[in-house]
Amino acid sequence: MFKYYILALFLIAIDQVTKYIVVTRMEIGEQLELIPNFLYFTSHRNSGAAWGILEGQMWFFYIVTIVVVGVVIYFIQTNRDQPMLQLGFSFILGGAIGNFIDRILFQEVVDFIDVYIFDYNFPIFNIADSALTIGVILIIILILFEDSKGKGKIKN
């Protein structure tokens, strides 16, 4: 059971260490080419959510994040027989707290993973966003899979 919280802590640690390196080693706007035309590290700050929406609305982000953390902990506790589902929720937990720490400390989020998919420059994101997105996608797949099996064992 606690391994899901330890996983979330591990994700938070990786997220915060990578952000610390970006903040201390790179100027804002500085870019490191990792894979030409595909993957760069670009030091960026975002005071909003995905795509910079709701810029500066910190109280909204605090409230939503606290609600997300509460709901995720509840689901981790009530789905003990669904380890994959708990895994998805621990990814969301780690990601949400990772960005929450930035918002509390700096009122903005440190982003650095800059991906160009074909010629579309995807918004610059970070490890916390990746964990959140992986967690969301995993849970969606599990829910679809459960529904197709018709059992609907997910408790809520």
Ligand SMILES: CCC[C@@H]1OC(=O)[C@@H](C)C[C@H](C)CCCCC(=O)CCC[C@@H](CC)/C=C/C=C(\COC)CC[C@@H](O)[C@@H](O)C[C@H](O)CNC1=O
């Ligand atoms: C990933 C959730 C965003 C994350 O939400 C959080 O913190 C949560 C815990 C709290 C928010 C206040 C509430 C969620 C708003 C939902 C949302 O926004 C729709 C999301 C769709 C998503 C599919 C799930 C697409 C993907 C996007 C991106 C991530 O691609 C990997 C681009 C990220 C860049 O714009 C980067 O600048 C963002 C910056 O780092 C701050 N991050 C956040 O606000």
